[in-house]
Amino acid sequence: MSTSTETNNRFKLRLRNAAQVVAVSTTRETFKKGAAMNTVAIIEDATVVVGLDGTVVAVARETELATQQWYCDAVFDDDVDARGKAVVPGLVDGHTHPVWAGDRVNEFEQKLAGATYMEIHLRGGGIGYTVAQTRAASEEALLELTMGRLDRMLAQGTTLVEAKSGYGLDADSELKLLRVLKRAKDAHAVAVSPTFLGAHSVPRGMSAADAAADVVHKQLPVVVAARDAGLVDVDNIDVFMEKGVFDYSQTDGILSAGKAAGLCLNFHGDELNHMQAAELGAKLGARAISHLEEISKDGIAAMATNNVFGVLLPTTAYVLRIAPPPAREMIDSGVPIALGSDFNPNAHCLSMPFVMNLAAVTMKMTLNEALVAATLNSAASLNKSDMHGSIEVGKWGNLVLIDSPLWTHLVYEMVDAPIAAVYVKGSLAKKNSK
Numbered sequence: 001m002s003t004s005t006e007t008n009n010r011f012k013l014r015l016r017n018a019a020q021v022v023a024v025s026t027t028r029e030t031f032k033k034g035a036a037m038n039t040v041a042i043i044e045d046a047t048v049v050v051g052l053d054g055t056v057v058a059v060a061r062e063t064e065l066a067t068q069q070w071y072c073d074a075v076f077d078d079d080v081d082a083r084g085k086a087v088v089p090g091l092v093d094g095h096t097h098p099v100w101a102g103d104r105v106n107e108f109e110q111k112l113a114g115a116t117y118m119e120i121h122l123r124g125g126g127i128g129y130t131v132a133q134t135r136a137a138s139e140e141a142l143l144e145l146t147m148g149r150l151d152r153m154l155a156q157g158t159t160l161v162e163a164k165s166g167y168g169l170d171a172d173s174e175l176k177l178l179r180v181l182k183r184a185k186d187a188h189a190v191a192v193s194p195t196f197l198g199a200h201s202v203p204r205g206m207s208a209a210d211a212a213a214d215v216v217h218k219q220l221p222v223v224v225a226a227r228d229a230g231l232v233d234v235d236n237i238d239v240f241m242e243k244g245v246f247d248y249s250q251t252d253g254i255l256s257a258g259k260a261a262g263l264c265l266n267f268h269g270d271e272l273n274h275m276q277a278a279e280l281g282a283k284l285g286a287r288a289i290s291h292l293e294e295i296s297k298d299g300i301a302a303m304a305t306n307n308v309f310g311v312l313l314p315t316t317a318y319v320l321r322i323a324p325p326p327a328r329e330m331i332d333s334g335v336p337i338a339l340g341s342d343f344n345p346n347a348h349c350l351s352m353p354f355v356m357n358l359a360a361v362t363m364k365m366t367l368n369e370a371l372v373a374a375t376l377n378s379a380a381s382l383n384k385s386d387m388h389g390s391i392e393v394g395k396w397g398n399l400v401l402i403d404s405p406l407w408t409h410l411v412y413e414m415v416d417a418p419i420a421a422v423y424v425k426g427s428l429a430k431k432n433s434k
Helices: 034-038 105-112 117-122 126-136 139-155 171-187 208-228 248-260 277-284 297-306 314-320 327-332 352-362 367-373 376-381
Strands: 010-024 041-050 056-061 075-081 086-089 091-093 158-164 191-199 236-239 264-269 288-291 309-312 337-339 399-402 419-424 427-431
Touching: 010 056, 010 367, 010 399, 034 327, 034 367, 091 352, 091 376, 105 117, 105 314, 117 126, 126 171, 139 158, 139 171, 139 419, 139 427, 158 376, 171 191, 171 208, 191 208, 191 248, 208 248, 236 248, 248 264, 248 277, 264 277, 277 288, 277 297, 297 327, 309 327, 309 376, 314 352, 327 337, 337 352, 337 367, 337 376, 352 367, 367 376
Parallel strands: 010 075, 010 086, 091 158, 158 191, 191 236, 236 264, 264 288, 288 309, 309 337
Antiparallel strands: 010 041, 041 056, 086 399, 399 419, 419 427
């Protein structure tokens, strides 16, 4: 434990006497993999202090802090008795599609009746339907929808989210969605890592080759110019690499162009069919690959060797009634695993606690592994674990206060997670009524 002294010994927040503070890490690990994913640092009868700049100043047992003069003399803007409660880091959602209009509840009924994802897509539903609804919506309407979705994520403990465009599929529409994400990022308590997903689907009337060329030669230059002008923020580039969408060569070309433009590679792969996405991601130096239900053993080995994050989305397998990704084999082989909700019109989930529950039940992850995957590793998959994903001195004071002395109730209590409050940079961002 270490401390730093604030001006006039004044601090923003003290959460004191918590039954458990689950720091996740105490050694400034960038991420965890293999057996280390099953180990989380827990401090009992502990206190967290957050400074005026929003970063953690101290995390230690209350009895230890009480012997230090700076602490005894400190003044706290917000002083919270967390007795009988647990504290975990703000949750990190590693894969979402939050900017869209309309819904696809009718397709949910079709899937229940036996229709497959690609069958619905070929009937004119799926991504194409949402693209039409989203193109027709105003920027203001999309911003209102997105802010509301971030509100609901925050109430479920999410404080950092990866957020994709992808329901525009042309330069003007994709730029509109990225503007919405920048406005949401600038206004909302939840931190946003924006992703350009112009290669989410093949627009009607175009071939996959033409669509790939449009992304590389038309959409990407417009997005990069807007980024360089400060009109949008873009961290990552994504491609839906799938049979009937973008193949190996097309995905390689799009990702390589994005990498040359300074974007991190964080893409969809090996979801419905084995496409050698894991092997391609390892070759290109991808930061993360999502889905991976159909990953090969060679792909697992390649990702483990190159520390490519597997962002697993148990909601997708649950909704589509397909086999989940081989999480156990991936973890045991050394692939760093993160989790995401895959929030989109096809998988309408805004709750990382529910994702963690599904990960434990359907993918046989331990509770510790699920927490690491939903905090430190998800942050690392976005290159943001320097400030997010664990409760450590110098990191943002993003904290989830759980209305139970055991943190595991966050995952155990399905659907209605016992979250008492969520703090972002030491400020109360959401208080949930009992």
